[in-house]
Amino acid sequence: MYPLFVVLGHISLLFAGLGASVPLEPKYEVVERLTSPPDGWMAVQPAPPSKLMKFRLATYQERAGEFEQKVVDLSTPGHQSYGNHLAIRDIQEFLRPSDRVSGKLLSWLESEYVPSESIENHGNWITFTVPISQAESILKTRFYEFHHEDSGQVTTRTLEYSVPEEVHPYVHLIQPTTRFGRFRSEAEKVHLQPTTATGEDLTANCSSTINPGCLRELYRIHDGNPRPDPRNRLGISGFLEEYARYSDFQEFMKTYGPGQADANFTVISINGGLNLQNSSTPSSEASLDIQYAASMAYDALMTFYTTAGRGPGGPETDQPSAGSSDNEPYLEQLHYLLNLPDEELPAVLSTSYGEDEQSLPESYTNATCSLFAQLGARGVSVIFSSGDSGPGDPCRTNDGRDSPRFQPAFPASCPFVTSVGGTYGIDPERAIDFSGGGFSERFPRPLYQKASVDNYLEKLGNRWDGLFNRGGRGIPDVSAQAQNFLIVDHGSIGKIGGTSASAPVFAGIISRLNAVRLKHNKSRLGFLNPWLYSLHGGFSDIVEGGSVGCGSPQGQIPHAGWNATAGWDAVTGLGTPLYDVLSAMTSNL
Structure with a gap:
């Protein structure tokens, strides 16, 4: 329990006098600086000096632009390098900094008495573990415990950090430092929380509740069932202490997966992630993801990657633990x-x-997106839900101006992932109102989607001018059903929705398409977007419905939302998949 009425005044004074209390030496340069904590975060007390933290240092990549173009080329049908995915050694050599740069960075850490056994050199990333007191000396800063007023989360962060001027040109970022954020499941919105399925739900048709049979019919999955192939593993990300339970999975497959009663999955722990099969806490997100990805893919080799931590937060400790380094869940997993x-x-x-x-x-979104690009280069199709807040929420900038602005989600906004929006209904299928979409404020529109998105903006005219980045990467890329999914969690059948449902459905379909290609001795699809936007067909164009957000109808931006239209739109992307058409197209690539 924090004595906020005592601490807050002192902390604000400490930050106000940060320059005086921690004078920057002449030979140090600031890497990153925040003028104030992001909305909702407040400093409450100095961080425990003995608490160990694991830091990740990303070096500047001189060939980053060249590498990203290479990823696009080998993912673009018709290009001479299409499908020639890179091996791990190829990427490491391509992105590795020079020995001179690595030597300077390692020498700096050694000069700061960072134990050599705590330093790991991964080429363009270096990790090191030190107590906070030493990190403050190394980075010329002060760390504090920050509290989020809505969620109650607590995390250790700072508002700025510096490095010596001789290594400053080579340091892209060091985290966890200035990265706050609120890492969350897209299904955590109140209106998307799981509910108990009634008897009527269990006997209802597909217009009321969704099960795998509904999706197979809607998306025209009628071919034979693919065989397991070690080249075609299907991975599901697990965070926030959500555990995929074997008993729930088997019950679901027995009920809704004809011919799949013997299906199973493997759990792999990352950073001390747990696999608590007897946990009493809800695991509706994990259940939804693993059950629907598997039932769409059919008999794929399934892996659930359980990564420790809850985003910002974690226990105070003088020992390194999953909790103390869980603040960068994507970096740990990637x-x-x-x-x-x-x-x-x-x-x-x-x-x-x-x-x-x-x-x-x-710097964090750029570095993380680069890691997703590296997965794509190695033949991995990276799929994310587009979010469940329509054009955003709360739709205010956090730059000190508090200006109205739509708020896209990350990593959905990264141009090297495929973001999946949401629909509902069967005949016709419509855009669902919470489907996340819009335009990135960080990433420019990639060439592969320029024609499709420009066409949408031309129809949009000047509507919402000044509230979004007209030159940004468009979100989502595609969509799928997102409401009233039946799942099994802790032995009970429930209903859940959100683009959390759309993403694993689309992932399962891509796994099936990979099986088709591998059967014909072709490469995996890998990074999908250049191929998806090159297609003329293969998707049901969603032209009804639209999204709402920003506290609509009378919120920060009254009646904020995007409409579904012919062609790509910022609610459903290119539309929902037609598997039979995509399968034929995939075979001919």
């Missing part, structure tokens, strides 16, 4: 995956978590 041998990588990775793009430092 570094683990990218260090796997090529044959152990998933072919498809589905993730139903995200946060507001503006809540994250730009």
Whole structure:
């Protein structure tokens, strides 16, 4: 319990006098600086000096632009390098900094008495673990415990940090420092929380409740069932102490997966992630993801990656633990995956978590997106839900101006992931009102989607001018059903919705398409977007419905939302998949 009435005044004075209490030496330069904590966060007390923290330092990549173009090329049908995915060694050599740069960075850490056994050099990333007191000396800053007023989360952060001027040109970021954010499941919205299924739900038709049979019929999945293939693993991301339970999975497959009663999955722990099969806490997100991805893919080799931590927060401790380094869940997972041998990588990775793009430092979103690009280069299709807040919420900037602005989600806004929006209904299928979409404030519109998105903006005219980035990467790319999904959690059948449902459905379909290609001795699909936007067909164009957000109808931006229209739109992307058409197209790539 924090004595806020005593501490807050002292902390505000400490931050106000940060320059006086921690004078920056002449030979140090600021890497990142926040003028104030992001909305909702407040400093409450100094961080425990003995608490160990694991830091990740990203080096500037001189060939980043060249690498990203290479990823696009090998993912673009018709290009001479299409499907020639890179091996782990290829990427490491491509992005590795020079020995001179690595030497300077390692020498700096050693000069600050960072124990050599706590330093890991991964080329363009270096990790090191030190107590907060030493981190404050190394980075010329002060760390505090910050409290989030709505969620109650507590995290250790600072508002700025510096490095010596001789290494400053080579340091892209060091985290966790200025990254606050609120990492969350896209299904945590109140209106999307799971409810108990009634008898009527269990006997209702597909216009009222969704099960795998409904999706197979709607998306025209009628071909034979693919065989398990170690080259076609399907991965599901698990965070926030959500555990995929074997008993629930088997009960679901027995009930809703004809011919799949013997299906199963493997759990892999990252950063001390747990696999608590007897946990009493709800696991509706994990249940939804694993059950629907598996039932769409049919008999795929399924892996649930359980990564420890709850985003910002974690216990105070003088020992390194999953809790103390869990503040960077994407980095923990991505570094683990990218260090796997090529044959152990998933072919498809589905993730139903995200946060507001503006809540994250730009250096962090850029570095993380680069890691997603590396997965794509190795033949992994990275799929994210687009979010459940329509054009955003609360739709105010956190730059000190508090201006009205739509708020896209990250990582959905990264141009190297495939973001999946939401629909509902059967005949016709409509855009659902919470489907996240819009335009990135950080990433420019990639060439692969320029024609499709420009066409939408031309129809939009000047509506919402000044409230979004007209030159930004458009979200989502595609969509799928997102309401009233039947799941089994803790032995009971419930209903749940959100783009958390859409992402694993689409991931399962991509896994099936990979099976088709592998059967014809072709490469996996890998990074999907250049292919998806090159298609003329293969999707049901959703032209009814639209999204709402920003506290609509009378919120920060009254009646805020995007409409579904012919062609790509900022609610449903290119539309929902027609598997039979996509399968034929995939075979001919």
